[in-house]
Amino acid sequence: MTTKKAKQIGSQQGLLLAGIGVFLAYLLVMLLLYPSESLLKTLFWILEADYQVNLITGVVFFLFCGYLFGQLAGWLILIKQWNATFTGALLGLAILFTATFLTSWVGFFQEGIHDLGTPANSFYDYIFKPVFWVTMAGVFPASIAGAWFGWRIKRKGKGYLQAGEG
Numbered sequence: 001m002t003t004k005k006a007k008q009i010g011s012q013q014g015l016l017l018a019g020i021g022v023f024l025a026y027l028l029v030m031l032l033l034y035p036s037e038s039l040l041k042t043l044f045w046i047l048e049a050d051y052q053v054n055l056i057t058g059v060v061f062f063l064f065c066g067y068l069f070g071q072l073a074g075w076l077i078l079i080k081q082w083n084a085t086f087t088g089a090l091l092g093l094a095i096l097f098t099a100t101f102l103t104s105w106v107g108f109f110q111e112g113i114h115d116l117g118t119p120a121n122s123f124y125d126y127i128f129k130p131v132f133w134v135t136m137a138g139v140f141p142a143s144i145a146g147a148w149f150g151w152r153i154k155r156k157g158k159g160y161l162q163a164g165e166g
Helices: 003-033 039-043 052-079 084-110 122-162
Strands: none
Touching: 003 039, 003 052, 003 084, 003 122, 052 084, 052 122, 084 122
C-alpha cells in the first residue's frame, strides 16, 4: 500500500461521509418543518431559505473537509495502522467541527462584523453558538458515521491489497 493510494481511498470515503452527512442534515430540517408545512414546501425548503449562501458554503466546506480529513484518515488507518473505528470517529468529529467553524465565519462577515464595537457579541452569536449547537446535535451521529467511515477505509485498503495491487 502506497501513501498515495491510502490517501486516495481515504479521500473517496471522506467525500462519501461528508455527502451523507449533508444529506442527513437536509432530511433533519425536513423533519423539523414537516409538521407545520406542506410536503412539497418541506421537500424544497432550501429554495425559500434566506440563508442560501451560508448553506451552499457549508456544503462546500463539509465536502472539502471530508476530502482533506479523509486523506488523513486513509494515511493513519492504512499506513500508520491506527485503529480504524477510533480514528474514523475522531476525524468524523473533526469534519463536523471544522466545517461548521469555517461556515460560521460566512454569517459573521455577512452580518456580525457590522456589530463590532457595539454591545452585541458578534463572535458569540455568529461563531461560538453555531459551532456549539451543531457540535452538540452532531456529536453522536458524526461519531457513529465516522466509525463506519474508518471501517470502510480499512476494508477498502484490505480489498486493494487482496487484489494484488499493493
